């Protein structure tokens with residue numbers, strides 16, 4: 001490394017010439033590949049923005065100018081250029097750098113992210129604050145074509161268009177979301193990219209059109225119409241122009257000189273502009289160029305071959321979900337699979353292979369996915385909406401107002417529920433019981449293992465009401481799969497082991513921990529506690545829970561979820577409604593703070609969700 005290690009702040013690149021910057025770009029790619037091959041992370045998105053990030057830091061001066069990264073998974077290069085090279089090897093490890101922009105990490109991180117499509121809104125906010133203070137600086141949002149399938153960017157553009165102050169949107173168009181991008185905007189951008197006249201600005205085209213001679217009044221009107229339609233054909237980004245943004249591009253996102261020229265042109269402009277930059281996801285590393293979806297967010301891999309390491313032989317919850325849905329789809333052609341840009345991530349892709357007509361990828365548009373599902377359900381279909389727990393957060397009102405209020409039988413499959421590990425607080429799925437269980441009519445359940453997930457999915461489709469079903473990230477427990485798939489009685493818990501003195505009442509992933517804790521308690525304390533798989537947070541199995549509360553010295557609720565508003569809270573409410581003493585209840589779950597990033601096992605241990613911590617808690621309380 002000749003240059004990278006000496007860059008302590010963006011100032012250190014300002015004097016560099018293009019050939020040196022090109023060398024630096026190579027070093028950055030080397031570092032990205034090296035570190036992500038060890039730690040895992042978002043490799044392909046970052047390889048695609050090396051030149052773009054260099055050009056941004058050449059032309060703009062952070063932290064006075066603000067760069068807002070959408071999703072933020074592509075901010076590694078920005079981290080390397082803003083004084084974090086020496087810590088970069090710690091990215092995504094516990095106590096190390098975050099995989100996303102974080103205000104507490106650097107003054108150059110203007111706004112945190114992790115969820116998609118927020119950057120233009122945040123940039124508008126920063127620009128408004130700047131204007132109110134009467135300051136001058138540049139605010140730049142960098143947003144991908146995938147993120148532009150969400151609704152928020154349009155809300156923000158409609159709000160900001162035609163403003164008379166500086167706002168720069170960089171559209172990083174690589175034709176990919178995680179999977180190939182979908183929808184009308186993707187098609188529109190593709191036309192803009194392929195337009196041969198792309199260097200003409202709207203003004204140039206209008207000048208050109210003015211030269212078309214007009215003959216007579218009627219002809220004049222016709223000519224005006226013709227001009228309008230010609231304008232649409234000649235200006236690639238006219239849609240953005242109509243929203244009040246000046247459009248520049250498309251620009252080759254790997255041509256440093258071209259990028260710097262266009263950024264210099266738009267710098268300090270006192271009106272909203274959009275620069276359309278065309279990049280290649282994975283650029284500069286063969287395996288990532290070939291498989292940009294695999295290398296979007298990848299685990300540790302072998303650099304020479306691009307082979308991912310440590311793949312578990314046990315099937316993931318995701319794949320069991322996808323296979324089960326496909327099998328159920330064969331029996332019932334009313335079943336529809338819906339994903340918000342996470343076909344592979346959720347396993348909906350397996351259903352899609354069999355039933356392309358009955359699969360809908362809406363793009364990163366969770367709100368739309370949910371309302372659309374509500375309507376399909378009310379019109380006789382059985383929509384299964386597979387969305388990560390963390391991403392359903394933004395569709396809360398749609399779940400309440402469009403699904404539940406109309407009692408639409410939509411099944412929500414919440415993958416990545418619980419602690420997800422290295423992606424950290426933006427991605428942990430720790431809130432779904434709280435944001436769903438207070439909604440009237442909603443069923444909330446969680447399986448103890450991948451076999452029970454199948455039964456729950458089958459049951460959910462039969463309950464004929466809104467149902468949410470949550471399961472963890474990664475491999476299942478490796479249990480055997482029972483055939484045929486069963487229907488579980490609604491709101492019935494499963495008593496796994498009848499014991500004495502203490503009842504471990506667990507939901508989802510914590511059932512396995514309860515079993516381990518029970519063995520340890522028996523070995524260490526000489527009595528066998530009762531172990532119950534709650535299955536349902538709503539409706540609760542009131543009878544079973546009240547009976548065990550009555551007969552136990554301690555009732556320990558266990559959930560991989562926030563304590564506030566979660567499963568244990570539901571149990572406390574139940575006891576209270578029945579005038580029972582709640583002092584015997586011990587709740588195990590996550591306390592009132594955001595869980596950081598790190599290895600899942602470690603984070604669980606730190607949060608007291610492992611068997612040893614449970615045993616310690618029981619011992620302490622029994623005293």
Ligand SMILES: Cc1ncc(C[n+]2csc(CCOP(=O)(O)OP(=O)(O)O)c2C)c(N)n1
Nearest residue numbers: 045114115116144145146147176177178341
């Ligand atoms: C609300 C929300 N839904 C889903 C995701 C998962 N996700 C992360 S990045 C991504 C694709 C983003 O594509 P794009 O904006 O084009 O960026 P690229 O990775 O192609 O650079 C998706 C779907 C998310 N982060 N937030």
